[in-house]
Amino acid sequence: MALKRTSLPRTAEAVALAELRDAIVRGDLPPGTPIRQTTAAQELGLSVIPVREALKTLAGEGIVRYVPQRGYTVTELTPQSVDGIFRIRELLETEAEANASERLRPEDVVTMRAALEAQRAAVRGADAQAAIATNKQFHFALLDRCDNEWLLKFIRQLWEALEPHRALAYRRAAAAGDAARGEAVLREHEGIVTAFEAGDVPLALRLLAEHRTEGRADFHRLLSVDGAAG
Structure with a gap:
């Protein structure tokens, strides 16, 4: 993981969403990389709940993928x-x-x-x-x-x-x-x-x-x- 808190939007979920999205686009989290909710929360100084909600949003956009029992990974294209x-x-x-x-x-x-x-x-x-x-x-x-x-x-x-x-x-x-x-x-x-x-x-x-x-x-x-x- 290579996350860093660089901005301060209004809510914790907005912070998590912005920072996760930026890290993925920068390539700090390349396609196929697992995203551990607890690790991401610790790196961003947040609780797990806003990170989980942010990941759900990214999954809805197709940027990350959720697999039961395995969690979230950055989406790989076919x-x-x-x-x-x-x-x-x-x-x-x-x-x-x-x-x-x-x-x-x-x-x-x-x-x-x-x-x-x-x-x-x-x-x-x-x-x-x-x-x-x-x-x-x-x-x-x-x-x-x-x-x-x-x-x-x-x-x-x-x-x-x-x-x-x-x-x-x-x-x-x-x-x-x-x-x-x-x-x-x-x-x-x-x-x-x-x-x-x-x-x-x-x-x-x-x-x-x-x-x-x-x-x-x-x-x-x-x-x-x-x-x-x-």
Whole structure:
């Protein structure tokens, strides 16, 4: 375990949820890691009850998995689950992006551009946590303009389920000195934001769909590495 209490939300459960989520996304608790409730509670200076409730929330989001008699572990992906997540993302995000693009303001496109430049610095500086955060900022600068809050809720849940694995992919690429995919993502994002800047919404939406396809391929490559390593 590698938890640390870095913030003070209003409730003990909110503390536990924020810190567990951050530790998983940072990669301090990689996929497959068991999470012992008593150990986590001790490290966070909390009782077991808020930690248990936080783990139930994370299990509902698909970030951790509960097995009777064995407890909680950080979720490991399978090729089938990757395909399932990306199929649902395709359905939901296609609608959300089309909806949001009708409401996209010039300042939102400026936000996308700023997120891309911050992501560029993070990728080239091998800062995995910042690269993940700015990647999400880029996409949600558009998605947050969607006026269907339920659609956005489910999209966010799917993104959260993939974050630990995205962090693992960034760290492995950085350790191997492989900047190719990071640079490819930057190029894809550049094409998307440039299309929005030019007012070419159909092109931007097509590039977003292609970007999702490449993202699914990335996760399959990550799983193939896991399989080879195992």
